[in-house]
Amino acid sequence: MTKPVRALELDELRKRKSSKWRQYPSDVLPLPVAEMDFPIAPAVKASLQDMLDRSDTGYLGAFPELFEAFSKFSKRQWNWQPDTTQIRIATDVGVGIVEVMRTLIKAGDKVMLNSPVYENIWKWISEVKATLVNVPLAENELNYKLDLDAIEREYANGIKLHILCNPHNPVGIIYTRSELEKIATLAKMYGVIILSDEIHGPLTYNKKQFYPFLSVSDDAKEVGIIITSASKSFNLAGLKCALIITESAMLKEKINSMPPALTWRASLFGAVASTAAYSESDEWLDGVLITLNENRNLIKKLIDSKIPTIKYRIPDFGYLAWLDVSSLGLGSDPAGQILQRSKLALNAGILYGPKHSNFVRFNFGTSEEIINQAFDRLVKIL
Numbered sequence: 001m002t003k004p005v006r007a008l009e010l011d012e013l014r015k016r017k018s019s020k021w022r023q024y025p026s027d028v029l030p031l032p033v034a035e036m037d038f039p040i041a042p043a044v045k046a047s048l049q050d051m052l053d054r055s056d057t058g059y060l061g062a063f064p065e066l067f068e069a070f071s072k073f074s075k076r077q078w079n080w081q082p083d084t085t086q087i088r089i090a091t092d093v094g095v096g097i098v099e100v101m102r103t104l105i106k107a108g109d110k111v112m113l114n115s116p117v118y119e120n121i122w123k124w125i126s127e128v129k130a131t132l133v134n135v136p137l138a139e140n141e142l143n144y145k146l147d148l149d150a151i152e153r154e155y156a157n158g159i160k161l162h163i164l165c166n167p168h169n170p171v172g173i174i175y176t177r178s179e180l181e182k183i184a185t186l187a188k189m190y191g192v193i194i195l196s197d198e199i200h201g202p203l204t205y206n207k208k209q210f211y212p213f214l215s216v217s218d219d220a221k222e223v224g225i226i227i228t229s230a231s232k233s234f235n236l237a238g239l240k241c242a243l244i245i246t247e248s249a250m251l252k253e254k255i256n257s258m259p260p261a262l263t264w265r266a267s268l269f270g271a272v273a274s275t276a277a278y279s280e281s282d283e284w285l286d287g288v289l290i291t292l293n294e295n296r297n298l299i300k301k302l303i304d305s306k307i308p309t310i311k312y313r314i315p316d317f318g319y320l321a322w323l324d325v326s327s328l329g330l331g332s333d334p335a336g337q338i339l340q341r342s343k344l345a346l347n348a349g350i351l352y353g354p355k356h357s358n359f360v361r362f363n364f365g366t367s368e369e370i371i372n373q374a375f376d377r378l379v380k381i382l
């Protein structure tokens with residue numbers, strides 16, 4: 001039977017040098033940055049240890065075993081086996097998306113996102129000087145979905161590229177196969193390229209619910225590019241390695257025209273660790289999902305018993321809870337108030353969309369103790 005993977009103790013976590021644990025003074029409980037508080041997978045640790053033992057700390061060159069490992073992982077997880085000759089490496093998902101945009105579009109071209117959405121997607125579009133077009137998700141009681149009619153209207157107005165967050169951070173939803181098929185059909189009809197950011201895909205609770213964009217139809221293969229990384233699901237963000245995946249000859253050719261330096265700018269440690277993650281760490285991932293599943297339900301229990309006016313929909317993937325705290329009377333910057341008054345750091349909803357200042361994002365990729373402590377801090381100020 002799979003054993004749950006449990007988070008490290010708080011005093012161990014406070015010794016970490018990552019941004020999550022360095023960004024705030026030591027009396028703050030930090031639950032914003034999307035890192036998890038678990039020990040890394042044993043196979044990942046062993047692969048990195050082996051590198052260190054041999055002082056193997058040079059540049060990253062060709063690394064076909066990573067493509068092979070991802071392709072087989074994807075087949076096991078989602079029954080979709082990408083063509084390994086159509087995978088390229090980038091430093092991280094952010095660099096991958098920015099570089100793909102630099103290759104495929106020019107300044108001023110229209111790029112779509114769907115708010116509320118991961119804050120850096122907004123920044124990547126302005127970094128390449130594209131024109132941002134926001135088509136908000138349709139929402140009903142925190143059930144969000146793509147607004148396909150509004151998307152089609154904007155596609156018809158000349159969108160060049162659409163960044164899909166699949167699954168969608170921070171609202172916790174996974175697109176249905178039929179939504180993705182429809183997007184692919186529309187994109188082909190209006191000449192739009194779909195960049196599907198699938199970094200959270202492996203953290204889907206019900207594996208069968210997640211569809212890699214390129215797996216849904218022939219249209220999707222023609223118009224789509226997936227950007228993904230082991231960094232979120234295996235907690236390897238500091239190791240800098242992501243994958244760009246195509247399935248059409250035309251997009252492959254375009255992606256291959258990107259500078260070879262793209263691979264050189266990624267990290268050998270990232271490629272080695274990601275290979276171990278994808279090829280030898282399924283059990284660890286399942287163990288993490290056991291804990292995260294308990295935690296997503298614990299949040300519901302704590303809200304129901306302590307602060308029932310907070311609105312929360314249990315997310316379908318990952319470790320991010322999207323909480324509507326408008327009932328708490330914390331003004332226009334609830335996350336700022338919570339940080340100041342309770343020393344609990346959460347992400348402000350406004351980061352994800354201009355109309356979402358009444359939300360906070362809570363990272364529950366941690367221990368039951370830390371989640372309980374966070375709610376105790378919250379309750380005290382109300």
Ligand SMILES: Cc1ncc(COP(=O)(O)O)c(C=O)c1O
Nearest residue numbers: 034092093094118169199229231
């Ligand atoms: C949807 C999404 N994409 C990308 C990233 C960042 O990925 P990377 O560190 O590989 O740039 C995150 C991080 O939280 C994310 O949530």
